[in-house]
Amino acid sequence: MDVKELLVILLVTLSVGGLLFVVALPYINGERRQAKRVDQVARKKPLESDRLASMSQTNRKKNIQDQLKAMEEKQAAKRKNADRPAFADWIAQAGLNWNRQKFYLFSAACSLGFYVLSLVLETSMIVSLAFALNGFLGFPRWFVSRQRKRRFNRFLDEFPNSVDVIVRGVKSGLPLNDCIQIIAREAKDPVSTEFQKVIENQQLGVPLSEAIQGLANRVPLAEANFFAIVIAIQSEAGGSLSEALGNLSKVLRGRKAMQGKVKAVSQEAKTSAWIIGSMPVLVALAVYMLNPDYIMKLFIEDFGNLVLLGCAIWMAIGVLVMRKMINFDI
16 A cells, blocks of 8 residues: 555545534534524524413403403493483483472472463363373473483584594693593583583592593493493503594494484484374364364363373373384484
């Protein structure tokens, strides 16, 4: 074996040994295991963070769902008593500063006025007593209920504008309390009055969410309940208040537009109901103008009074049925 062959063998041996050393070095000093461990940890961390983020989002959704469920239960209990509020709440919702004594004095005055009207019409004693009873029990409650409904309608007309003021104020950086104070100063009544009560409750130490919930209790409308729910969820779960109230404003205006459409569609039925309901009265007036003695027997004789009473009861039932058929709640 010559020298050249020995050199070739030596070079091949060194090359193979160098390659083996390079390949085996990471396993020998642990660098390979360290790199593998780092890679495993790097892969696990995003998975762990995703899991934690998913759990946080799930817990937040569950928290919001629990709050909504509790609020729905409160609203369901409130709706049961919305049509039959307490006397003080009923009077306050009508915008009247009456106590029971003033209400009964007003009822007595109405009863006396109706009784005098029956004497002017020269009706019998039964009809006069019926007039007086209606003046004491019927007309005052109808008056307060009508004032209450008109006040709620004025609230619904102004409330979406107030929500828009809050949205623009929050987007510009104003605190929610300052926005509420602006509404209490600038909005129309009764929105300004109700928000002023919210400010007064806050000054007494009541939290904002509870003060807004008091507004929903004083004004038992779906729109006020929506507003109270949004504020309560935002105060407890966080989130963008301007975005939530902006969506609420769209919902309120959409409900108002839908109410206008329903009113327009049902106007024909309401007109027909008015015509049908007023027909007996118009016919009686026409008969009175043509032959007064013929129609006055119903008002003078006792049997005629009973006939009028029965007709009035059946007419009232018919009017209530027609009202129920054409009255759509949204």
